Amino acid sequence: MKKPIVAIVGRPNVGKSTLFNRIVGKRVAITQDDPGVTRDRLYQEAEWQNRYFSLVDTGGIEIDAKERFSKEIINQVELAIDTAEIILFVVDGRTGITPDDREIANLLRKSKKEIILVVNKIDNKKFEDNIYEFYELGIENIKSISAENSMGLGDLLDDIVEKFPVDLDVESDEDITKVAIIGKPNVGKSSLINRLLGEERMIVTDIAGTTRDSIDSKFKYNGEDYILVDTAGLRRKRAINEEVERFSVVRTLDAIDKSDICVLMIDAKEGVTEQDSKIIGYAHDQGKAMIISVNKWDLVEKDNKSYTNFEREIRNKLGFINYVPIIFMSVKNNLRVYKLFELIEQINNNYSMRISTGILNDIINDAILHNPPPTDKGERLKIFYITQVAVRPPKFIIYVNKSSLMHFSYIRYIENQIRENFHFTGVPLIFELRERG
Numbered sequence: 489m490k491k492p493i494v495a496i497v498g499r500p501n502v503g504k505s506t507l508f509n510r511i512v513g514k515r516v517a518i519t520q521d522d523p524g525v526t527r528d529r530l531y532q533e534a535e536w537q538n539r540y541f542s543l544v545d546t547g548g549i550e551i552d553a554k555e556r557f558s559k560e561i562i563n564q565v566e567l568a569i570d571t572a573e574i575i576l577f578v579v580d581g582r583t584g585i586t587p588d589d590r591e592i593a594n595l596l597r598k599s600k601k602e603i604i605l606v607v608n609k610i611d612n613k614k615f616e617d618n619i620y621e622f623y624e625l626g627i628e629n630i631k632s633i634s635a636e637n638s639m640g641l642g643d644l645l646d647d648i649v650e651k652f653p654v655d656l657d658v659e660s661d662e663d664i665t666k667v668a669i670i671g672k673p674n675v676g677k678s679s680l681i682n683r684l685l686g687e688e689r690m691i692v693t694d695i696a697g698t699t700r701d702s703i704d705s706k707f708k709y710n711g712e713d714y715i716l717v718d719t720a721g722l723r724r725k726r727a728i729n730e731e732v733e734r735f736s737v738v739r740t741l742d743a744i745d746k747s748d749i750c751v752l753m754i755d756a757k758e759g760v761t762e763q764d765s766k767i768i769g770y771a772h773d774q775g776k777a778m779i780i781s782v783n784k785w786d787l788v789e790k791d792n793k794s795y796t797n798f799e800r801e802i803r804n805k806l807g808f809i810n811y812v813p814i815i816f817m818s819v820k821n822n823l824r825v826y827k828l829f830e831l832i833e834q835i836n837n838n839y840s841m842r843i844s845t846g847i848l849n850d851i852i853n854d855a856i857l858h859n860p861p862p863t864d865k866g867e868r869l870k871i872f873y874i875t876q877v878a879v880r881p882p883k884f885i886i887y888v889n890k891s892s893l894m895h896f897s898y899i900r901y902i903e904n905q906i907r908e909n910f911h912f913t914g915v916p917l918i919f920e921l922r923e924r925g
């Protein structure tokens with residue numbers, strides 16, 4: 489199911505991030521060594537009345553630090569117009585309209601997007617009348633709220649979800665595997681897509697994509713249907729606005745959300761950048777299957793250790809995410825491009841793999857014998873049994889006597905045992921504990 493994107497725009501200090509945090513609520517809790525710190529502020533999944541959407545705080549996206557402040561805001565608004573279905577334009581109900589507000593309103597009115605003008609800081613009834621002056625901005629749909637005191641948020645959210653596009657095209661596409669090619673600008677994504685889709689054995693149908701300028705492509709490979717998610721508008725490479733493109737990170741996260749399998753392209757000359765690690769961390773957290781494709785392999789001076797060294801370097805940078813396969817290719821020289829599709833097919837199967845509880849427990853019992861579960865103050869963790877409850881991604885529930893006795897390193901151990909016995913290459917595994925008396 490395609491998740492609509494809701495973007496928050498507005499000049500600084502009007503309360504955008506306060507509103508953002510209120511809407512995403514508890515989900516925003518950042519875990520310890522989470523690589524995606526930026527993403528937590530910028531981009532989060534949110535839910536209201538069982539409707540799911542992605543919320544983007546464009547105010548947290550610094551597009552060009554060198555720019556004047558107001559120019560920077562305009563960049564952010566353009567980014568929102570480009571990527572979001574619904575835009576929340578936040579203004580400060582205490583200070584009234586400023587020139588920046590007017591400029592933002594002008595841009596938004598010209599776009600064909602759904603706009604809600606959110607007058608914030610209406611903390612109590614006596615400020616209610618302040619909202620009238622904002623009608624001058626020419627945006628009809630006005631809501632007053634107090635983000636800080638969580639007032640008016642229910643009405644606002646009702647209004648937001650009501651505006652979600654009715655998804656007419658999901659019925660049949662729902663079950664088709666969606667693949668996204670992601671990576672920094674210039675790594676060769678468009679070249680790869682053009683090459684893949686240009687292959688004779690692929691039957692390609694263009695379908696309207698989810699964002700402006702994007703065309704998703706449906707194709708068949710070995711009898712199986714796939715959809716290539718084109719969130720970044722790669723297929724219609726327009727004269728790219730450099731500034732906005734640099735912030736392709738929002739689009740990348742969106743592409744990850746909409747896909748089952750992400751192919752992260754890396755430039756062989758550059759190696760894994762910090763942004764790449766963050767993106768992989770995000771895909772891992774979202775339970776997506778993944779492949780790393782190192783492109784432009786033709787540009788690397790090679791000896792008999794090149795692969796091993798390069799692979800070691802990537803694995804070091806990715807830390808615990810070591811299940812992701814790496815493929816070295818050159819789109820330009822058509823080197824191993826076909827391999828990528830074999831790999832996608834294989835990983836797609838792994839993603840759907842279901843292991844019977846019987847076999848799973850034979851393996852775990854063996855593992856427990858070799859390496860007994862941890863103890864704490866004389867109390868030993870007991871693992872009763874483990875069962876797989878979901879696929880895409882595979883999810884396992886471990887029934888134990890007391891979850892506080894479990895240690896993450898022991899879960900890692902169990903994960904490794906499962907991986908040694910089954911082909912889960914490219915696929916994250918999710919574990920949950922349940923106590924049983």
Ligand code: GDP
Nearest residue numbers: 500501502503504505506608609634635636637
């Ligand atoms: P941003 O720069 O637009 O992201 O704004 P922030 O969310 O950081 O908020 C700017 C300031 O306005 C902070 O001091 C907030 O505490 C304050 N603020 C946010 N929402 C409200 C509100 O509903 N009422 C009042 N009185 N202050 C608010």
Ligand code: GDP
Nearest residue numbers: 672673674675676677678679783784818819820
């Ligand atoms: P995108 O921004 O990720 O879509 O990247 P493009 O597909 O537009 O490629 C950027 C540049 O890299 C173009 O000039 C391509 O011709 C070049 N390129 C793509 N793949 C390769 C490759 O395998 N080897 C070399 N040497 N250049 C490549």
